[in-house]
Amino acid sequence: MTCEALFRSDSYLSICDATVTAITEDGAILLDRSIFYPTGGGQPGDCGWLELPNGERLELAATRKDRDSGDNLHIPAEGQSLDALSEGLSVVCHLDWANRYAHMRLHTALHLLSVALPYPVTGGQIGKEEARLDFNIPDPNFTKEEVTQKLIDMIEADHAVSELWISDEDLDAQPDLVKTMSVQPPRGAGKVRLIAIGDIDLQPCGGTHVGTTLEIGAIEVSKIENKGKQNRRVRIRFVGDDTL
Ligand SMILES: [Zn+2]
Structure with missing residues (x-):
């Protein structure tokens, strides 16, 4: 059974009930539904913890997709005991919300960066305090202050x-929607998810x-790096956010 991805329809869910459907030989936990985003598209996988019926707290270090099945693997932190876990067990998922919310804010900011700099995107990465996109720009003629102002x-x-x-x-009929050449659009069951930001951005x-x-x-462009003839790496970061 494939894990129901609750984070996709409601990214603000930070707690949910779930049932353990399997525990892999490597000790990864499979659930019937989950609020934990698996690593993908430059966004890191979520961490958090599972609350067990006996009150125990099982820390999760990461979430990622299984290469073969595509199912979401919840990876326990080092040293966590899996003794109390079994197939069919009811658990409560708790998301590390501070971490995820920072990812959500920076991820959305990267969409805006692709509007401020309308060039092909060749790569990207999101962290907790900063994020970046790599662009193919034939003739870069802007300063980081100008790009920052567009973002603001x-x-x-x-x-x-x-x-x-x-x-x-x-x-397939609208290939212009795909800005990121390094990440395949999230397809599944014959349909693709698009994210719209007002009427200024629409992309899978x-x-x-x-x-x-x-x-x-508050964010700013912290650095524009030259990574080759046409390749520019543009970094953004939070400004004066003491919640991080
Ligand atoms: Zn996105």
Whole structure:
């Protein structure tokens, strides 16, 4: 049975009930439903903990997809005992929310960065305090202050972030929607998930985002690095956020 990805329809869920469906030979835990995002698309997998019926707390160090089955693997932190776990056990999932919320804010900010710099994206990575996108830019002629100001304007415009689904055929008919060449759009069951930010951005994405751009808060472009003839790595980070 495949894990129901609750984080996809509601990225703000930080707690949920679930049932253990399997424990792999390597000690990874499979659940029937989950709020833990698995590593993918440049966004790190979530950590958190499982509350067991006996009151024990089982710490999760990471979440990732199984290469073969595509199911979500919940990876216990080192030294955690799995003795009290069994197939069919009811658990309560608790997300490390501070970590995830930072990912959601920076992930959404990267969508805006791809609007501020409308060039092909060749790579990207999201962290807790900073994130980056790599662009293929033939003729870079902007400063980090100019890009920062464009981001601030879009954040302060308080654009709503929403999801919609289209068929694989519709996506194939609109190849311009795909900005990131290094990440395949999240396809499944013949449909693709698109993330819309107001009327300024629309692109396929399987990650987690905030509900409006205002939630991103204060960020800046911290560095623009030259990574080759046409390749520019643009880094963004939070400014003056003491909750991190
Ligand atoms: Zn996204």
